[in-house]
Amino acid sequence: MEDDGGRRTILGQGGDRVKLNVGGKLFETTVSTLRSGGPDSLLSVLTNRNSDEPVFIDRDPEIFSALLALLRSNRLPSTAKRFSNQELIDEAVYYGIESQLRSALAPSRLSGIDASLFSTIRPTSDGVVTDFNAVDSDGSVWVAHGGQVSVYDWSLTHTETIRTHLDYISSVRKVGPDLAGVASEFESGLHFYNLANGRRVGSVEWTDPSDPRIYKARVHAVVDSPDSVFAAFECQHRENCVLSIDKSTMKAVSELGRQSGNSAKSTVVGKLTFLPEINALVGVSVTAGAFGYAGYVRLWDSRSGDVVWETNEPGSGRSSRFGDSFADVDFDREDLTMFKICSKSGDLAVADLRKLSEDPWVYLEEKNPCMRNSGGGTSSLIHCYRQQVFVGREGGLEVWSRMVENRSDVERERVLHEGLYRRNYMDKVEDAGRGIIKKIEGAGDRLFVSREDAEGIEVWQSSQFSGAVLSL
Amino acid sequence: MPPFIGSHPLSSGFSRNSIDSSSNIVTIDVGGHLFQTTKQTLKQSGSKSILSEISNLDGSIPFIDRDPEMFSILLSLLRTGNLPSKAKTFDIQDLVFESQFYGVEHLLLNSHSNPSQFEPFDLEKSLILPLSGRDSPTAISTTQLGSVQVAHGCKITSFDWSLKRKSTILTQFAGIDSMLSVSPNVVAAGATDFSGLQIIDVSKGFVKETLNWENVTKSGSTVQGIGASKEFLFTSFESSRRNSNCIMIYDLSDNGFRPVSEIGHYEIFGAELDSAIPATKLRWIPSYNLLMAAGSHSGPSGVRGNIRFWDLRSGNAVWEIKENVDCFADCTVSDDLSAILKVGVHSGEVFISDLRNIGKENTWTCLGDSRKATNGKKEGFGSKIESHGNQVFCSKGGNLELWSEVLIGSSIKDRVFRKNSMGRAKDSCGNKITHFSFGGNKMFVTRKDQQFVEVWQSSVRGF
Numbered sequence: 001m002e003d004d005g006g007r008r009t010i011l012g013q014g015g016d017r018v019k020l021n022v023g024g025k026l027f028e029t030t031v032s033t034l035r036s037g038g039p040d041s042l043l044s045v046l047t048n049r050n051s052d053e054p055v056f057i058d059r060d061p062e063i064f065s066a067l068l069a070l071l072r073s074n075r076l077p078s079t080a081k082r083f084s085n086q087e088l089i090d091e092a093v094y095y096g097i098e099s100q101l102r103s104a105l106a107p108s109r110l111s112g113i114d115a116s117l118f119s120t121i122r123p124t125s126d127g128v129v130t131d132f133n134a135v136d137s138d139g140s141v142w143v144a145h146g147g148q149v150s151v152y153d154w155s156l157t158h159t160e161t162i163r164t165h166l167d168y169i170s171s172v173r174k175v176g177p178d179l180a181g182v183a184s185e186f187e188s189g190l191h192f193y194n195l196a197n198g199r200r201v202g203s204v205e206w207t208d209p210s211d212p213r214i215y216k217a218r219v220h221a222v223v224d225s226p227d228s229v230f231a232a233f234e235c236q237h238r239e240n241c242v243l244s245i246d247k248s249t250m251k252a253v254s255e256l257g258r259q260s261g262n263s264a265k266s267t268v269v270g271k272l273t274f275l276p277e278i279n280a281l282v283g284v285s286v287t288a289g290a291f292g293y294a295g296y297v298r299l300w301d302s303r304s305g306d307v308v309w310e311t312n313e314p315g316s317g318r319s320s321r322f323g324d325s326f327a328d329v330d331f332d333r334e335d336l337t338m339f340k341i342c343s344k345s346g347d348l349a350v351a352d353l354r355k356l357s358e359d360p361w362v363y364l365e366e367k368n369p370c371m372r373n374s375g376g377g378t379s380s381l382i383h384c385y386r387q388q389v390f391v392g393r394e395g396g397l398e399v400w401s402r403m404v405e406n407r408s409d410v411e412r413e414r415v416l417h418e419g420l421y422r423r424n425y426m427d428k429v430e431d432a433g434r435g436i437i438k439k440i441e442g443a444g445d446r447l448f449v450s451r452e453d454a455e456g457i458e459v460w461q462s463s464q465f466s467g468a469v470l471s472l
Numbered sequence: 473m474p475p476f477i478g479s480h481p482l483s484s485g486f487s488r489n490s491i492d493s494s495s496n497i498v499t500i501d502v503g504g505h506l507f508q509t510t511k512q513t514l515k516q517s518g519s520k521s522i523l524s525e526i527s528n529l530d531g532s533i534p535f536i537d538r539d540p541e542m543f544s545i546l547l548s549l550l551r552t553g554n555l556p557s558k559a560k561t562f563d564i565q566d567l568v569f570e571s572q573f574y575g576v577e578h579l580l581l582n583s584h585s586n587p588s589q590f591e592p593f594d595l596e597k598s599l600i601l602p603l604s605g606r607d608s609p610t611a612i613s614t615t616q617l618g619s620v621q622v623a624h625g626c627k628i629t630s631f632d633w634s635l636k637r638k639s640t641i642l643t644q645f646a647g648i649d650s651m652l653s654v655s656p657n658v659v660a661a662g663a664t665d666f667s668g669l670q671i672i673d674v675s676k677g678f679v680k681e682t683l684n685w686e687n688v689t690k691s692g693s694t695v696q697g698i699g700a701s702k703e704f705l706f707t708s709f710e711s712s713r714r715n716s717n718c719i720m721i722y723d724l725s726d727n728g729f730r731p732v733s734e735i736g737h738y739e740i741f742g743a744e745l746d747s748a749i750p751a752t753k754l755r756w757i758p759s760y761n762l763l764m765a766a767g768s769h770s771g772p773s774g775v776r777g778n779i780r781f782w783d784l785r786s787g788n789a790v791w792e793i794k795e796n797v798d799c800f801a802d803c804t805v806s807d808d809l810s811a812i813l814k815v816g817v818h819s820g821e822v823f824i825s826d827l828r829n830i831g832k833e834n835t836w837t838c839l840g841d842s843r844k845a846t847n848g849k850k851e852g853f854g855s856k857i858e859s860h861g862n863q864v865f866c867s868k869g870g871n872l873e874l875w876s877e878v879l880i881g882s883s884i885k886d887r888v889f890r891k892n893s894m895g896r897a898k899d900s901c902g903n904k905i906t907h908f909s910f911g912g913n914k915m916f917v918t919r920k921d922q923q924f925v926e927v928w929q930s931s932v933r934g935f
Contacts, residue, residue, distance in 0.1 A: 124596040
């Protein structure tokens with residue numbers, strides 16, 4: 001295949017060749033190169049002409065030469081560095097080859113052991129980020145700062161900002177192409193804003209006609225599935241539930257797991273995750289009090305609304321780690337595994353979501369000698385992305401990566417054991433000084449990190465460039 | 473403009489004599505480099521530029537003896553409307569000169585300082601314009617295209633739209649208290665301690681005209697405030713003896729500054745305090761055809777003031793708001809929001825009054841925390857409030873607030889406004905903001921005791 005293509009480019013018949021005159025410079029290329037931009041692109045439309053005359057395109061020839069090189073080789077030449085990303089994007093949109101440029105500019109696969117701080121997104125006003133939602137399909141991010149929501153697109157360029165009626169947005173979620181779901185822990189309801197015109201297009205409050213005490217409920221977590229939005233509501237008197245909201249009507253459809261909220265086992269869900277593979281909704285609640293951490297993980301079938309599995313800590317069962325309940329839990333959507341970080345020891349444990357039992361946890365062993373003495377689970381949080389587990393401990397950022405094993409695939413399948421993951425620091429000592437990590441989210445091969453009381457969101461990426469600098 | 477059109481083969485290089493006059497493609501030789509483009513692209517430059525003249529030429533390839541690299545940048549500008557990033561290797565000033573040669577400065581300006589590119593939620597402090605000497609700015613005026621004039625001491629420094637060139641002129645004033653740009657190179661300036669409104673050409677530095685109000689006492693007339701609509705210039709005068717005041721209307725259309733009429737003429741009789749307050753802020757409301765004139769007076773009994781709305785044709789005040797409790801420290805009007813806005817001198821809070829409810833009782837609605845309204849401290853003292861588009865900007869001490877309306881679809885009765893504090897953490901707690909103004913895609917801010925102007929603009933458009 002590869003060889004054939006190569007020969008065709010070299011030996012191509014006269015009929016396959018196309019001449020273009022871009023802004024006075026003559027280019028010659030093949031039909032197949034121009035068509036690689038997709039059937040709808042301006043360049044492939046040009047190949048349908050039956051004429052030997054060069055087509056004249058009134059654009060800048062230098063940028064065109066960079067984009068032609070991109071079509072020929074699927075990578076941007078180094079000459080493209082002379083142009084800003086915005087210019088390349090504008091020009092690629094003109095020629096209809098934006099998707100090629102996107103993939104050429106996209107970061108390489110995120111590897112936690114080889115990632116560095118790429119840039120920091122800084123909103124211009126109210127810069128302290130209260131929540132954000134990174135979009136996995138393209139690596140864009142929707143940022144809530146104060147009462148505003150800003151969108152940064154796949155190239156991390158600021159595209160829009162709207163002001164909502166809330167003063168402090170504690171949850172933001174992209175629920176549609178231009179639709180954001182926003183909520184605050186200090187004001188009631190879940191509200192939908194259209195980002196294009198800044199208008200509120202809908203809002204959902206938790207009400208119960210038979211119970212007048214259910215009013216002014218605040219939202220503590222939001223997540224969405226392809227057709228629904230789930231939000232965890234809590235009333236003033238701590239009664240709480242998860243509402244399932246239909247995306248098309250923006251109305252509440254059903255209540256999941258309504259509970260009194262008067263003990264640690266029934267407090268409001270603080271973290272919601274949707275697992276599309278098994279159509280399950282998972283709620284995690286963690287409370288920290290004078291007697292340490294307590295919490296639960298609850299898994300619902302999102303269609304029937306039934307609780308499929310549930311675990312409480314400190315548990316009543318035969319947990320091997322009594323008094324060391326989790327500080328945070330996250331889920332690997334690809335592997336269908338669940339990770340928890342212990343509040344006291346700081347240990348990481350993994351569980352298989354397909355073989356859930358009363359005590360499913362496998363505690364991962366520390367193998368990296370230089371990290372032996374670091375740990376402790378105070379204000380730690382975890383996030384799973386690309387089969388890696390990213391852990392924030394105070395200001396430090398670490399990554400647990402899976403070892404490649406020599407056992408056969410069949411054997412390796414679903415056997416979780418202590419030595420499966422290796423722990424490494426992702427950041428430098430000085431990075432940790434920027435503040436306690438508040439949220440980590442991976443999307444589009446980027447890792448977005450926000451910190452307590454620090455302005456902006458850090459964007460971490462892996463790169464193949466050595467970044468060598470002259471030492472003077 | 474069609475993106476592409478067929479042409480005859482050029483593979484053997486450009487043949488100088490085979491230019492087909494019916495073809496849309498134009499070949500130009502600039503400093504030895506050949507460029508090809510279309511007539512439509514060249515016509516973007518407007519009928520007066522030499523580029524559109526070239527597009528009408530037939531026959532041989534025109535030769536322009538200029539720098540080809542600069543031309544390629546300007547050609548990109550014609551094609552896309554934006555400057556390419558290689559323009560960064562040149563100083564904007566060189567580009568301005570070159571664009572003036574080709575007659576395409578307006579396009580450069582448009583790509584650079586278009587008011588439609590003003591993004592209120594994305595403003596950041598991006599430039600500092602230093603002023604020579606030791607005087608702090610006392611007045612600032614801007615044009616729609618983003619040039620700015622700053623009065624400091626007895627001087628006026630004007631910056632062009634690219635903010636790369638400035639010129640400073642000397643005036644007769646000891647200090648200028650109000651200034652307004654009438655046209656790109658002409659400002660109207662006045663002072664509260666010097667008689668007459670002067671129309672000054674800031675590019676050449678001479679006084680075109682001095683306008684005075686012939687008051688009854690035959691004393692001088694000092695300027696308290698300046699405002700303008702598309703056709704008229706409004707000036708609030710007070711007699712030097714401070715016993716009468718009025719608003720003069722001048723015709724702007726023929727550049728002669730012909731006085732049209734005089735409204736709101738008040739003479740002081742006895743101890744009636746209200747009539748003695750001259751208007752210090754004049755704002756035209758185009759969609760209502762009304763002039764807002766506001767003035768306040770700080771006396772032993774507290775701060776009192778009034779906001780009047782004048783109908784120019786009848787010369788009558790159609791509505792008046794008397795401000796006795798928590799009088800405005802500053803007020804403004806927003807046509808886009810259909811609202812009057814003030815910041816209370818005692819409470820320091822922003823209040824709104826809907827122009828559509830004009831004449832009703834209980835005028836003001838507090839947008840902030842209304843409980844503070846009665847504590848008597850002058851927290852809002854020195855605050856400024858201005859509207860731009862549908863946004864409201866309010867300065868409090870060294871900080872700027874941006875108030876914007878959240879559209880959540882309820883009636884005009886309970887409109888929802890929310891506040892953002894502007895700038896990043898490092899920008900706050902600066903010296904007290906004395907003036908701010910808008911022009912092009914930028915906001916200009918001056919502060920107490922600082923001999924420079926801050927320029928705030930959107931980061932994406934930064935050059």
